[in-house]
Structures are given as structure tokens and as C-alpha cells.
Amino acid sequence: xxxxxxxxxxxxxxxxxxxxxxxxxxxxxxxxxxxxxxxxxxxxxxxxxxxxxxxxxxxxxxxxxxxxxxxxxxxxxxxxxxxxxxxxxxxxxxxxxxxxxxxxxxxxxxxxxxxxxxxxxxxxxxxxxxxxxxxxxxxxxxxxxxxxxxxxxxxxxxxxxxxxxxxxxxxxxxxxxxxxxxxxxxxxxxxxxxxxxxxxxxxxxxxxxxxxxxxxxxxxxxxxxxxxxxxxxxxxxxxxxxxxxxxxxxxxxxxxxxxxxx
Amino acid sequence: xxxxxxxxxxxxxxxxxxxxxxxxxxxxxxxxxxxxxxxxxxxxxxxxxxxxxxxxxxxxxxxxxxxxxxxxxxxxxxxxxxxxxxxxxxxxxxxxxxxxxxxxxxxxxxxxxxxxxxxxxxxxxxxxxxxxxxxxxxxxxxxxxxxxxxxxxxxxxxxxxxxxxxxxxxxxxxxxxxxxxxxxxxxxxxxxxxxxxxxxxxxxxxxxxxxxxxxxxxxxxxxxxxxxxxxxxxxxxxxxxxxxxxx
Amino acid sequence: xxxxxxxxxxxxxxxxxxxxxxxxxxxxxxxxxxxxxxxxxxxxxxxxxxxxxxxxxxxxxxxxxxxxxxxxxxxxxxxxxxxxxxxxxxxxxxxxxx
Numbered sequence: 289x290x291x292x293x294x295x296x297x298x299x300x301x302x303x304x305x306x307x308x309x310x311x312x313x314x315x316x317x318x319x320x321x322x323x324x325x326x327x328x329x330x331x332x333x334x335x336x337x338x339x340x341x342x343x344x345x346x347x348x349x350x351x352x353x354x355x356x357x358x359x360x361x362x363x364x365x366x367x368x369x370x371x372x373x374x375x376x377x378x379x380x381x382x383x384x385x386x387x388x389x390x391x392x393x394x395x396x397x398x399x400x401x402x403x404x405x406x407x408x409x410x411x412x413x414x415x416x417x418x419x420x421x422x423x424x425x426x427x428x429x430x431x432x433x434x435x436x437x438x439x440x441x442x443x444x445x446x447x448x449x450x451x452x453x454x455x456x457x458x459x460x461x462x463x464x465x466x467x468x469x470x471x472x473x474x475x476x477x478x479x480x481x482x483x484x485x486x487x488x489x490x491x492x493x494x495x496x497x498x499x500x501x502x503x504x505x506x507x508x509x510x511x512x513x514x515x516x517x518x519x520x521x522x523x524x525x526x527x528x529x530x531x532x533x534x535x536x537x538x539x540x541x542x543x544x545x546x547x548x549x550x
Numbered sequence: 551x552x553x554x555x556x557x558x559x560x561x562x563x564x565x566x567x568x569x570x571x572x573x574x575x576x577x578x579x580x581x582x583x584x585x586x587x588x589x590x591x592x593x594x595x596x597x598x599x600x601x602x603x604x605x606x607x608x609x610x611x612x613x614x615x616x617x618x619x620x621x622x623x624x625x626x627x628x629x630x631x632x633x634x635x636x637x638x639x640x641x642x643x644x645x646x647x648x649x650x651x652x653x654x655x656x657x658x659x660x661x662x663x664x665x666x667x668x669x670x671x672x673x674x675x676x677x678x679x680x681x682x683x684x685x686x687x688x689x690x691x692x693x694x695x696x697x698x699x700x701x702x703x704x705x706x707x708x709x710x711x712x713x714x715x716x717x718x719x720x721x722x723x724x725x726x727x728x729x730x731x732x733x734x735x736x737x738x739x740x741x742x743x744x745x746x747x748x749x750x751x752x753x754x755x756x757x758x759x760x761x762x763x764x765x766x767x768x769x770x771x772x773x774x775x776x777x778x779x780x781x782x783x784x785x786x787x788x789x790x791x792x793x794x795x796x797x
Numbered sequence: 798x799x800x801x802x803x804x805x806x807x808x809x810x811x812x813x814x815x816x817x818x819x820x821x822x823x824x825x826x827x828x829x830x831x832x833x834x835x836x837x838x839x840x841x842x843x844x845x846x847x848x849x850x851x852x853x854x855x856x857x858x859x860x861x862x863x864x865x866x867x868x869x870x871x872x873x874x875x876x877x878x879x880x881x882x883x884x885x886x887x888x889x890x891x892x893x894x895x
Binding site: 654656657658659660661662664666675677678683685713716719721723725740745746747748749750784788 | 874
């Protein structure tokens with residue numbers, strides 16, 4: 289079928305994914321209620337599985353439309369970039385609320401904590417140990433992802449693959465170190481508001497590192513499949529923006545929660 | 551006929567209790583409540599003007615007599631209809647803030663009473679005078695036990711006795727979940743939060759019995775934990791306190 | 798500041814009169830404290846409780862200064878809180894530094 293386009297916009301084909309994805313989300317909601325009230329996890333897992341599958345096939349469609357069908361004109365790319373930036377902005381506000389909770393609880397500690405921060409009886413992690421190493425790991429990964437970006441723009445494929453692989457490795461290393469740190473932490477999420485804010489903030493950051501790493505892995509695969517050109521690599525740009533955002537959140541977490549908060 | 555109308559739409563409260571179809575305030579018994587009533591009246595004055603002007607504009611617009619198909623913009627008009635509401639808002643905001651900070655003020659109280667919200671009753675503590683704190687629980691009187699002339703769902707077995715013409719500090723907290731200590735005639739409404747002490751000041755100007763209710767949804771019997779304040783003269787308060795201390 | 802101190806002075810004086818006068822009841826309560834000017838009085842109660850225990854450790858419970866702290870925290874703190882904190886002090890699990 290040939291279509292003559294009189295405008296630069298991409299009018300998408302009808303797709304089953306939004307509706308099916310909503311069904312998956314519904315299963316997660318109902319499944320969570322079943323899990324919380326009756327300890328029945330299967331429905332929740334089914335919902336998560338459906339949503340993950342839908343994410344995969346939906347974004348697979350987006351890659352087909354952009355890389356293989358060429359629907360992503362300059363104007364479309366512009367819109368996607370704005371969308372990604374606004375999404376990251378909304379994530380910034382999401383973390384803003386956790387920082388608010390942290391500062392609310394720590395700047396004027398409640399009497400139950402002994403009006404001190406960290407609370408009486410809570411031994412915080414040493415901020416100059418693994419957390420400092422993690423800061424170095426994440427900052428280096430920010431450098432390597434920029435290296436990969438420049439390599440893509442300059443058309444140096446091998447260098448780009450090396451840079452991106454290093455970034456993914458550093459991301460996985462960070463997650464591993466955080467995992468060890470969590471395992472060895474002398475307090476839990478139920479140890480006063482210190483534990484609650486600490487694990488809520490760092491936990492959601494860790495979750496975002498996992499998302500960012502997955503995003504970078506997808507980009508690495510696409511890079512190996514020759515799907516990026518030096519002029520057309522919006523997916524990679526979005527991934528690197530997201531990674532830098534995760535990086536900056538960590539810097540604030542490190543300075544406020546790990547260093548100042550201990 | 552007119553009397554009947556004023557009975558149904560009871561704008562001006564005449565008693566210290568809520569009445570059927572009671573839309574207005576109860577008679578103020580504290581200076582703070584008087585200020586609140588003044589503030590309400592001032593806003594109503596502005597509101598009546600605004601509502602009449604807006605209705606008039608609506609009627610005129612719907613009339614369809616005044617139209618101008620060449621009219622595209624009017625900078626002056628937009629400036630005017632932005633500035634006028636802004637000025638009106640200033641006239642609402644400044645007395646509102648004044649009142650807000652007035653209500654926060656608790657100046658050199660002569661006694662402290664602690665009100666503690668429980669599921670589902672209030673308990674009160676007087677601990678200014680002796681080693682042993684005077685404390686009692688205040689439960690609602692069930693409908694079956696009411697006497698003639700009592701108010702249903704408002705009477706309690708043990709009333710909170712407070713002297714008149716005295717600055718009283720009320721400290722409110724919760725024992726289990728959120729509650730809220732509210733007495734309309736005295737102009738107070740203070741949240742009862744577990745683990746937190748909230749302070750409110752009252753100054754009652756005349757003897758009387760003032761009724762209030764828990765004002766933060768707190769569970770099944772939230773509607774059945776009323777507050778009754780019995781305001782008495784200072785002498786009677788002291789006698790009451792001494793008689794309880796001597797027991 | 799002067800006004801605030803005047804409140805303290807009147808308060809202490811009134812309580813002395815009350816104790817000397819036997820059963821006569823004097824209308825006096827914890828005065829305004831400029832450190833806690835807000836609606837939230839949690840730390841006013843807490844601080845006086847902690848100060849009482851620090852004071853008794855140093856000067857003994859019966860010292861005039863310590864009795865002042867005790868009167869203030871008794872007026873401000875709900876009885877349930879004080880009982881709970883006293884249990885914690887006895888068990889050595891009170892979170893404040895005494």
C-alpha cells in the first residue's frame with residue numbers, strides 16, 4: 289500500500305497493545321489486592337508478566353516504525369525528545385517527594401527518635417565506604433556513556449560498543465554493590481523513619497538503575513544489530529539522558545542521605 | 551409564614567446547639583469565634599456584590615443584544631478584569647491571615663487541659679494542681695438513657711468543666727488514630743494526632759454548655775464521641791476542682 | 798525575653814504560695830516558652846521531661862529547679878506519655894540523653 293504524506297507527522301496504525309497493556313495493569317492492581325489480603329501472588333505475577341510482554345512487543349513495534357519504516361521524521365523525533373524530557377522531569381518530581389519526606393523527618397527529628405538524626409539506636413552505613421565507591425562507579429558510567437555517544441556520532445562502531453558495554457557493566461556493578469550493601473545493612477525498612485526514608489529513596493533509585501541498565505542493554509543490542517546511525521539514534525539519546533538523570537539523583541542521595549544523614 | 555421560613559432556613563443561630571436546618575453559626579461564646587463571624591460577614595458582603603455582578607453580566611451576555619463581531623482583543627479590559635479580582639482577593643486574604651495568627655496565639659494561660667481522643671471517646675486530664683493528675687473519660691450518653699430536653703448524640707456522661715473569663719490552654723492528642731477536637735461556639739478545631747501535642751487557646755466569655763463533635767473520621771463510632779464543655783464561673787470551677795481533689 | 802522570664806517568675810512564686818498555703822488552689826500552669834511558640838507543643842513537653850531527669854541526676858529530685866521542670870512537664874505531657882517514658886527510663890530504653 290502506498291501512501292502519499294502531506295504532513296511530517298506519524299499517524300500510528302491501530303494497535304492492540306494499549307488495551308492489552310491496560311488489562312495487564314488491571315491484573316496487577318487486582319492481584320496486589322489479592323496478595324495483600326489473601327497472600328495469593330499468582331494473579332499479581334500474571335499481571336506483571338503481561339505488562340512486561342506488552343512493553344516488549346509495543347517498543348518492538350516502535351523500532352519497526354522508526355528504524356525500518358522510517359516514520360520518525362524530524363518533527364516526530366522532536367516530539368519524542370520532548371516527551372522523554374517531560375517524563376524525566378516527572379521522575380525528578382517523584383524523587384523530590386522522597387527527599388521531602390527525608391528532610392521533614394531529619395531536620396526536626398521526632399521525640400520518639402530521641403530528637404537526634406540518625407535516630408537513637410540506628411547505626412547508619414559508612415558513607416565513605418561502599419557508597420563512595422558506588423558514586424565513583426556511577427560517575428564513571430556517566431563518562432563511558434558519553435564516550436559511546438560521541439563514538440556513535442563519529443561513526444566509530446567498535447568504540448561505541450566498547451563504551452556502552454562498559455556502561456552496562458558499571459550499571460550492573462552498582463546494582464551488585466547496592467545489593468551487598470542492603471544485605472549487610474544493620475537496619476531494615478521497619479527501623480524507624482530512618483529506615484523507611486532510606487530504603488524508600490535508595491530503593492527507588494536502585495529500581496531506576498535497573499530500568500536504566502535495561503534501557504542501555506536494549507541500546508547495546510540495537511547497536512550490534514546496526515540499528516543506529518550517526519544521525520539517527522533517538523533511542524540511545526533517551527537512554528543516556530535517563531542514565532544521567534539516575535546519576536544525578538544518586539549524587540543528591542549520596543550527599544543528603546548517606547553523608548549528611550549519617 | 552416568615553417565622554416559618556426562618557425556622558427552616560436557620561441562618562442566625564440563637565442557641566449554643568446545632569438545630570434543624572441550621573445553616574449559620576452558633577452564637578459565639580469566645581472572642582475568636584466572634585472574629586470568625588465578623589470575617590464570615592465581611593466575605594459575604596464581597597460575595598453578594600460579586601454574585602450580583604456576575605449574574606447581571608451573564609444575563610446581559612445571554613440577551614445577545616451587545617455583540618461586536620470585530621472585537622478581537624481588549625488589553626485594557628483584560629488588565630481591569632485581572633486587577634479587580636486581585637484586589638478583592640487581597641481584601642479577603644489579609645483579614646484571613648490576621649485571624650489565622652490570632653487563633654494561634656496562646657498568651658499566658660491560667661490552666662492547661664489535655665484532651666485525648668480515643669476510639670471512641672474523649673478523655674480529659676487536669677494536671678496543674680497536685681501530684682495526682684485528675685483524669686476522666688467522657689462517653690456519649692446512648693439515646694435510650696437520655697432525659698427529656700437532652701440532645702441526641704451530643705450529651706456525655708462526664709462534661710469538661712472550664713472557667714469563664716480565663717485563658718485556657720487545651721492540648722490535644724490522640725491515643726490510637728486521628729481524631730479532631732472541635733467546638734463550634736468556641737471557634738476551635740484542633741487535630742488529635744497520636745504522638746503529637748497540638749495547642750489551642752480558648753477564652754469563654756459567658757457561662758453555658760457548648761457542644762462539639764469529633765471532626766476527623768476515626769472509625770465506626772466517629773459520630774458518637776461528642777464533646778461537651780460546661781463553662782462555669784471561676785469560683786464554681788475552683789469548688790468543683792477542690793471537691794474532686796478532696797475525694 | 799523579659800516578658801517570658803517574668804512569666805516563669807510569677808509561676809514559681811504562685812506555686813510556692815500554693816504549697817505554703819496548704820490546700821488553696823492557685824490558677825497557674827506552665828508558662829509560655831519562647832522556644833516553642835507554635836501549635837505543636839510535643840517538644841515543649843519532651844524537653845521539660847528530659848530536663849527534669851538531667852536536673853535530678855545532678856541536683857536531686859527535690860531541688861527547687863527540678864521541681865519546676867516536673868511541674869511544667871506534668872502540666873503539658875499526657876499522663877500516658879509520662880508513664881511510658883518513665884518505664885523506658887527505668888528499663889534504660891529511653892531515647893533521649895539524660
